[in-house]
Amino acid sequence: MSLRARSVFGSGPMPLIRAAVLVIAISYVTVLAPSASRAADRPLIFVKTIGVGWDTDRMPWMRFVAFSFDGRQSASDGATTPTDGSGKLSIWTFPGGKLVKQISVQPDEISPDFRYVSDGHEISSVQTGKPVISFGSTRFMVTAFSRDSRYVAIAQPDKGAALRIRVMDLSSDRPISTVGSRGSASMALSSDGSTLAVGHWNLISFWSTHSGARRTILRGVGRYAQSLSFSPNGRLIAAGDDLGGLQIWDVRKRRRESAIHFPGGAVSAPAFSPDGRLVAVGVYGSGSVWLIDVRRGRLIDHQKVSDLGCGSVAFSPDGRYLITPSTGGLITWPYDRGGTIRVFKVRHE
Numbered sequence: 001m002s003l004r005a006r007s008v009f010g011s012g013p014m015p016l017i018r019a020a021v022l023v024i025a026i027s028y029v030t031v032l033a034p035s036a037s038r039a040a041d042r043p044l045i046f047v048k049t050i051g052v053g054w055d056t057d058r059m060p061w062m063r064f065v066a067f068s069f070d071g072r073q074s075a076s077d078g079a080t081t082p083t084d085g086s087g088k089l090s091i092w093t094f095p096g097g098k099l100v101k102q103i104s105v106q107p108d109e110i111s112p113d114f115r116y117v118s119d120g121h122e123i124s125s126v127q128t129g130k131p132v133i134s135f136g137s138t139r140f141m142v143t144a145f146s147r148d149s150r151y152v153a154i155a156q157p158d159k160g161a162a163l164r165i166r167v168m169d170l171s172s173d174r175p176i177s178t179v180g181s182r183g184s185a186s187m188a189l190s191s192d193g194s195t196l197a198v199g200h201w202n203l204i205s206f207w208s209t210h211s212g213a214r215r216t217i218l219r220g221v222g223r224y225a226q227s228l229s230f231s232p233n234g235r236l237i238a239a240g241d242d243l244g245g246l247q248i249w250d251v252r253k254r255r256r257e258s259a260i261h262f263p264g265g266a267v268s269a270p271a272f273s274p275d276g277r278l279v280a281v282g283v284y285g286s287g288s289v290w291l292i293d294v295r296r297g298r299l300i301d302h303q304k305v306s307d308l309g310c311g312s313v314a315f316s317p318d319g320r321y322l323i324t325p326s327t328g329g330l331i332t333w334p335y336d337r338g339g340t341i342r343v344f345k346v347r348h349e
Helices: 002-009 015-032 036-041
Strands: 044-051 065-067 073-076 089-093 099-103 116-118 122-125 131-134 142-145 151-157 163-169 174-179 186-189 195-200 203-208 214-219 225-230 236-241 245-250 255-261 278-283 288-293 298-304 321-325 340-346
Touching (some): 044 073, 044 089, 044 321, 116 142, 142 186, 151 186, 163 195, 174 203, 195 225, 203 225, 245 278, 278 321
Parallel strands (some): 186 225
Antiparallel strands (some): 116 122, 122 131, 151 163, 163 174, 195 203, 203 214, 225 236, 321 340
């Protein structure tokens, strides 16, 4: 056991911290893991990993996954070799898991057609790795691509503490509207690209993509709305907050349909299933993915994916699969080095 502990935790100032994380992870798995007899009946069924595990003293933070609009490729910031701790964008075939390419961009968002990627400083071409939109040294605070990959919304510092939000046409590199100058923590574009939702502290405002006019506002979120996602039909919006809460609102009626709290702190951007019946979120502190039944507003499953951190989740376009990142840790024994995309099959009721 002592030899195993040395290989897992290493030497230097980090061993006690990692050991504490391991104990927490063991407790979490013991309390929350379902019995083996019920595993086959779970909505989320672990299938495989895509990528490679890290074989390095560094423990990189893997936080990003995405599906292409046709479901034939997946993307991540995970390792492409055992010593790769770069966090660069890597693209893999799906479901085969063959590496297609890696480009020198650390991804924040990627367009659904996998043509463009944002790293928080520039919008770059995935094909060439070269910038197509750049504002010099100014960092984007938030970006959001439209489902048809035609538009991107960019929030960046303007004068003072305010953020200027621009909606830009990616084909021409020209702005089509400018939206307000308020603080923004999150944004989402509706499926048809006509509406931009913006999280301003504890409220959500909705704007016309083309005119920049405000359409409506949701008050009463109660917490910092740090992540937003529209349902496929645009009727609902899911908002994740900074203390592990998820709220689902009816946009037209301006009514909260459900509110759910997750153990472990802040949640990732919510992901709706293609039919709008499910929402998945990752929870950072517990390193887990959670599945929510939208109509009933309740949790129906969860799976452990790492010791700490589940920064992103994504449904395949046919709704059959859900992918998450893995930072590594105690998921199954022996200790998992992380660096992979975790693939779950979604069993619909």
